[in-house]
Amino acid sequence: MLTFEEKLAIIESFPELERNDVSLRRVNFHYNDSSYDHKNVVYHLHPNGNGFVYAGKMTGFETNDKGMVNVRDFTEKELHEIIRNSILSLTSKKTEDSDEPTEEVWMNDNTVTLTVIQEEDLWNVYSEDGGLDGTFNSYKEATNYLEAEGFSRI
Template identity: 80%
Template sequence: MLTFEEKLEIIETFPELERKDVSLKRVNFHYNESAYENKNVVYHLHPNGNGFVYAGKMTGYETNDKGMVNIREFTEIELREIIRKSILSLTAQDSEISKQPTEEVWINDNTITLTILEEDDLWNVYSEDGGLDGTFNTYKEAMNYLETEGFSRI
């Protein structure tokens, strides 16, 4: 289990989150650019290592009645993944769900991210440092490539 300090270090690597100290030495982290009423991404992180991350708009997580997931036993990879997904779930989406995205971020178990970007009727996959990883004729081809390489959509 990660310590309180280790969890804080991980959470503080997300520049879009703002730290808010609350009662009993607990800490919240807000996403002020949230498109929704909820701004809490990390809720009541406690010095004993307990805490919660908002997952109310995501699938694949068991949440409480407030849409929160207990992160007490999370690994570093799991914590980074759920925070990244939480932020994205609270971000305004301009495109319709039925329309394919023009840009999309994918992640693997090692928290490496790749971005699919539509450019000039092609679908390019870029690494975190901006290098071109592959070019595909269709979104489906790019998506199949990423899934085969062990990546999943954020």
Template identity: 80%
Template sequence: MLTFEEKLSIIESFPELERKDVSLGRVNFHYTNSSYDQKNVVYHLHPNGNGFVYAGKMTGYQTNDKGMVNIRDFTEKALRSTIRKSILSLTPKETEAENEPEEEVWINDNTVTLTLLKEEDMWNVYADDILDGTFTTYKEATHYLDEEGFSRI
């Protein structure tokens, strides 16, 4: 089993992760460029060697209800691999962004139309000239419109 210091050294070798010290000597590592609400890649790395890595968007891992896999008995190779996969699972996919339109019109059963418009790094939903909602991703915006009973024209 790797020691706390060995695990810390491995985790700190990933420059895209940002260290956050938490209570009881535990350490979290955030991936601030995550395209999801999930930012924790390493969660509660404890001085006793216990800790978790986010694997909620990956297959082949037994995770808890928060999508975390316990790394207590991981080898160096397993830890590096799991962290790399976790970061990749949270990284925006270029193909998703390439397929996103700049503007769409959505309609509901009552023939009410809304316009989904990409403005800078945000997605805005308009009812005529009135802003109805702002979202950080295209996926979030389309999910909202679907839930509200709208479909693409």
């Protein structure tokens, strides 16, 4: 199990998160650029090693009623990945006149992420390193492709 200090170092490596000390020496980290009302990414990280990460918009995690996953026994890699994906899941953007997002992140079972972005009249799918993976005429075509490749929305 990672120590409190090791967990803090991993979490603080994400410059987009803002630290908030709360009661009983616990620490929360907020993502203030969230596209949603939900801004808490890390909740009640405690010096005993217990803490939670928001995964309410992600698949593949067993969450509590607040959409949180207990990360007490996570490895460094697991903690880094769930925090990165939590931030990505809070970054989806939607236009005011449509239910379709203008940007959305998808992930497969191997935690590979792809981003769908509406650019002018096309929908482009980009890999984690920013490379173009595919171009589609509609949101539906792009999501059909992603689903067929084993990806789901996070």
